[in-house]
Amino acid sequence: MMSGLRKLYLASPLRMLTHLLLLFLVVAWTVPTLGLFISSFRTADSIDSTGWWTSLAESSQNKRIRLAEANEQQNIGGQFLIEGVLFEDEKIKIVSFGESFKTFTDTSAGDSLTLKNGTELIISEDGHYQWTSDEVFMHKRGKRIFVNVLIPPTFSLDNYHYVLFSEGLGKAFLNTLTVTIPATIIPILFAAFASYAFSWMQFPGRKILFVIVVALFVVPLQLSLIPLLSLYSSIGAYLDFSAKSYPGVWLAHTGFGLPLAIYILRNYMIGIPREIIQSARVEGASHFQIFVKLILPLSLPALAAFAIFQFLWVWNDLLVAMVFLGTSSDQIVMTTKLRDLMGTYGGDYEILTASAFVSIVVPLTVFLGLQKYFVKGLVSGSIKE
Amino acid sequence: MSSIKLNNLYKDYGQTNVIKGVDVEINSGEFVVIVGPSGCGKSTLLRMIAGLEKITSGTIEIDDKVVNDIDPAKRNVAMVFQSYALYPHLSIYENIAFGLKIAKVDKEIITQKVLSVANTLELVDQLNKLPKQLSGGQRQRVAIARALVREPKVFLFDEPLSNLDAGLRVNTRIELAKLHQSISATMIYVTHDQVEALTLAEKIVVLNEGEIEQFGTPMELYFNPKNKFIAGFIGSPKMNFIKASILNVNKNDCKVMVLDKVVDQSFPISNVKTNEDVTLGIRPENLKSVTLEQSLCSGGVELIESLGEYDLIYIRIPQHELLCMKVEIKNEIKMKDVIHLGVDSENVHIFDESSMSKKWP
Amino acid sequence: MLVQLVQSILVVVLAVTVSVVYFIAGNWILDRWSAKSNTPKAEKIRPWIFLFPALFLISLYLLYPAFETLRLSFFNNSGREFVGMQNYLWLFQDEQMRTTLRNNFLWLIIVPLLSTFFGLIIATLSDRVWWGAFAKTLVFMPMAISFVGASVIWKFIYDLRSTDADQIGLLNAIVVALGGEPMAWITIPFWNNFFLMVVLIWIQTGFAMVILSAALRGLSNEVIEASRMDGANEFQIFYKIMVPQILPTIIVVWTTITVIVLKVFDIVVAMTNGQWDTGVLANLMFDWMFRAADFGRGSVIALMILLGVIPIMYLNIKRLKQEDEI
Known part of the structure; x- marks a missing residue:
């Protein structure tokens, strides 16, 4: 075409x-x-010193490092010598070195440099150094020098290991799953029944009720927070139960998600040819049978679309979790955790990037895998075909 | 097999009246076609019988039992929809078996019945397929099979052939007629196509704007239409209408004037007054080319349609729609010829100009 | 740890079972009853069995709280003492409130405008290249990322290091490469709002693109070809033929994004926590509610957000009514 x-x-x-x-x-x-x-795969050092866009190339970094202490010196024919290696990692190449931050680019690797105290220092490219003096080395701590080095790109899963197991993100991941699964499935169930009634059953007030439902799906949920929190507290106090609990979050997400769910599902169900449903009625099927045997299987694309939608929304939600769930390790979800980390580790991007990626990997997979349904759902919710 | 009685049936949608007092009695085993122009309420009427539309007032009786408030599921009727309404996610077998399963019929009996029906309608090879894998004609047969398998008292058809192409439509029409003969169940069939109505029906209900214009056998409707609407609706090409006024009335006949020309012919009708306006209805096959003296009116040929078996000649006369004359193919009529049109008196239908009702025959 | 997950799956199973039992039992009782009394009354009750759970939860979680919030807005911080219009008066006099309203206004104009604009451009362009589907997937991808996750991503881009070190934030690196001075973007009052908006635009463009792309594909190809035969060039076809036809969809996209903007909370809370004059209504409301524990003022701010969505609510209902009449 x-x-x-x-x-x-x-x-x-x-x-x-x-x-x-x-x-x-x-x-x-x-x-x-x-x-x-x-x-998220780079080391803290390399994130801090160079932009990630350089990480595939060798990175040039400036480092401060101490030479060995005086007790390692050897006396070779009246000359005193300290030998050693600057970096354990053999892949690191020395480009230049110097005594101070201002002069460290002046002497190239392999050349010899006379230090201020008259001693001589030679550092070869592979990091081996020879430090010679006419007098006995007397220093206690090793001398600090500055080097400019080339570091080959290195990537590791260390950041992930750290955030998952030491920062408690792994637990938060499970908590998020705990919130998300029921909060996705329960609204679908209720919405499917209600949408069927709105599409194919006759009852007084059908239009006005549906209009109210549609009106409610743009209502900001901020409007609900204060009254619900009071309600939760009083019910919690009455039942001797914490106001912040998983069932509370499940139901909150269900309540907030229902209007959109009903809107999407009803839009889809009403598009099922009327004659199919009437044919089933003439054949003797009851509303319940029609719903289970025809409507549910035929609405699968819309059910999937809303499921993805709700899943992403709950998984990515911060506000509802902050209000209705605690921040202790057995309740904190990933979004809240991530936000806390942003506060605690403002500039520590090795932690933040890995944590953020952990939090987006599941929705991203769901999204890329089921994109077709998601798009369909979005479109059917927005454009009447 | 059951009889159906519609008594003074009304249907309103808010302010609009769709069905306005319909009375019909359908005998057991009859094939009745409801026909009418689109929007006349024929589908609504059928759906009321099925129980899919609420009745505003009046009653529907099946086997002398009022069914107004009975759920469609319990009326023991089967319906074939225009779009076939097959369940898209179920196989053909499941589609046919659906109603029986709902009714909790024994599994073996279901299999047996489905196979037998599938056999009749040549669907045995399609049973495992999904509706979308079938052609239009096959889907239509599935829809019929689905109705058939339940052995209902009444079959309802809502324009079942309108989605088929012309060739298939004729075939299926013949199949349906055969089917009715073999199971002799009561069938009610809605269509806007009067050819379908004439060929299938034992009786035809002509519906117009929610009211019955005429209820009778196809031949009654064709040869003895009650009014101008029926006359114009039944028959193809449709009847020609020519305005005329009565000149002088005798005891048993009268003369007329058409387009200011006195027609030299007597019409056997006397329930008219001088100077009264009437409409003459003449079917295309009854119009003929005559001499000027014998003619009703004259006009130039504007279009000739050759249909092989015969020709249709369209003639323009002033102040009228094109008149259509059906003639044998061996004729010498050419475009722009002037034709003098005549008719035998006994082949003329005469309608009252104001009430449109028939005055003769 | 896994116990918890198993529990949540059990809850799902339980919830599904309970609802299925509820529906089956409800229908069964009705069927019995209607078989006995043989009246159509049962059919009058049946819809309500289908509707009840959803309507109940919607009433409890959305309808009741809306009215309760309205009531609370006339009460003091504890919600016990009636204070009349005092909270409303405070709203219009508060200095911080003025900044917040200005910010919200900017968000409401700029985010929907740019998201829809970029969405339309990308939708149009990607329909014309062979790798369009791939391009759309990549642009759509941020939709799956949480606002907090996106905030981390963008905070990293806006990161500032001391002038003598390499800039690791992409934006400052570009600025330096072009010879400029690196800056702490999200702390510059007024302009920082725009850097926060970028995050939401980045996310919502994918949404706009997908919807508009579907609308564009629904356009009749023949109409476009006809306009080409009439001598229209690519740009004229775009803004004289295509855009007017998808205008209703553009409005839907626009209003949907507007609703999201009004509720935006996560981005501001994660990026700046409302500092440096970046607050928006949703954050201010949260602060008054949970930091200051002032239910009255929190409610008033929540009602301000509602005020913003009312025109959209009206539009939605109007659209629905039109659809229903067809």
Whole structure:
């Protein structure tokens, strides 16, 4: 169908511009996530010293390091010598070195440098150094020098290991799952029944009730927080139960998610040909049988779409979790945890990037795997076909 | 097999009256076609019989029992929908078996019945397929099979052939007629196509704007239409209408004037007054080319449609729609010829100009 | 640890079972009853069995709280003492409130505008290249990322290091490469609002793109070809033929994003926590409610957010009514 248009279009000089412009936009939209992803595998040092975009190349870093202490000196024919290796890692290459932050680029690796106290220092490219003096070395702590080094790119899962097991993100991950699974399935169930009634049953007030439901799905949930929290506290106090609990969050997400669920499902169900349902009625099926045997199987795409939608929304939610769940380790969810980490470790991106990636990996997988249904759901919710 | 009685049936949607007092009596085993222009309420009427539409007032009786408040499920009727309404996620077998399963019929009996029906309708090879894998004609047969398998008292068809192409439509029509003969169940069939109505029906209900114009056998409707609407609706190409006024009335006949021309012909009708306006209805096959003296009116040929078996000649006369004359193919009529149109008196239907009701025959 | 997960799965099973039993039992009782009395009354009750759980939860979680919030807005911080319009007066006099309202206003204009704009551009462009589907997936991807996760991503981009070290934040690195001075972007009052908005635009563009792309594909190809035959060029076809036809969809996208903007909370709380004059209503409400524990003022701010969505609510209902009449 597009082919005629396509052919015309291919001949147009705009074609190149289209590719370039789209490429630019796509890169702009992708690079932020890419930066996070790459950084999460880098060491704290390398994140701090160089931009992640340089991480695939050897990175040039400036380091302070101490030479060995005086007790390692050898006396070789009246000359005193301290020998050693600057870095354990053999892959690190020394480019230049110097005594201070201002002069460390002046002497290249392999050359010899006369230090201020008259001693001589030679550092070869592989990090071996020879430090010679005419007098006995007397210093207690090793001398501090500055080196400029080339470090080959290294990536590791260390950050992930740390955040998952030492920072408690692993527990938060489980908590998030605990919140998300019931909070996704319960609203689907209730919404499916209600949507069927709204689409295919006759009852007084059908229109006005549906209008109210649709009106409610734009109501900011901020409006609900204070009264619900009071309600939860009083019920909690009455039942001797904490006001912040998983059932409370499940029900809250269910309540907040229902209007959209009903809207999406009803829009879909009403598109099922009326004759199919009437045919089943003439064949003797009751409303319940029609619902179970026809509507549910036929609405699977919409059910899937809403499931994905609700899953992403609950998984990514911060506000409801902050209000209705505690921050102790057995209740804190990943979004809250991540926000806490942002407060605690403002600039420690090795922790933040890895944590953020842990928190987005599940929704991202769900999303990429089931994108088709998600798009369908979004579209059917927004455009009446 | 059951009889159906509709008594003074009304249906309103808010302010709009869709069905306005319909009375019909359908005998057991009859094939009745409800026909009418689109929007006349024929589908609504059928759906009221099925129980899918609420009744505003009046009653529907099946086997002398009022069923107004009975759920469609319990009326023991089967319906074939225009779109076939097959369950898209179920196999053909499951589609046919659906109603029986709902009714909790024994599994073996279901299999037996489905197979037997599938056999009749040549669907045995399709039983494991999904509806979308079938052609239009096959789907239509599944829809019929689904109705058939339940052995209902009444079959309802809602324009079942309108989604088929022309060739298939004729075939299925013949199949349906055969089917009715073999099971002789009561069938009610809605269509807007009067050819379907004439060929299938034992009796036809012509519905117009929610009211019955005429209820009778196809031949009654064709040869003895009650009014101008029926006359124009039944028959293809449709009846020609020519305005005329009565000149002088005798004891048993009268003369008329068409387009200011006195027609030299007597019409056997006397329940008219001088100067009264009437409409003459003449079917295309009854119009013929005559001499000027014998003619009703004259006009130029504007279009000739050759249909092989016969030709349709369209003639323009002033102040009228094109008149259509059906003639044998061996004729010498050419475009722009002037034709003098005549008719035998006994082949003329005469309608009252104001009430449209028939005055003769 | 896994115990917890097993519990939540059990809850799902339990919830599903209970609801299924509820529906089956409800229908069964009705069937019995209608078989006995043989009246259509049972059919009048049945819809309510289908509707009850959903309507109950919606009433409890959305409808009742809305009215309760309205009531609380006339009460003092503890919600016990009636104070009349005092909270409302405070709302219009508070200095911080003015900044917040200004910020919210900026968010409401800029985020929907730019998200829809970029969404439309990308949708149009990607329908014309062979790798369009891939491009769309990449642009759509941020939709799956939480606002907090996105905040980490963008905070990293805005990061500032001392002038003598390498900049590890992408934005400052670019600025330095172009010869500029690196800056602490999210602390510059007024302009920092825009750097926060970028995060939401980045997320919502994918949404706008997907919906608009579907609408564009629904357009009749023949109409576009006809306009081409009439001599329209690519740009004219775009803004004279295509855009007017998808205008209703553009409005839907716009209003949907507007609703999201009004509720935006996570981004501000994670990026700046409302410091440096970046507060928006949702954050202010949260602060008054949980930091200051002032239910009255919290409620008033919540009602302000509601005020923002009322026009959209009205539009939605109007649209629904039109659809229903067709």
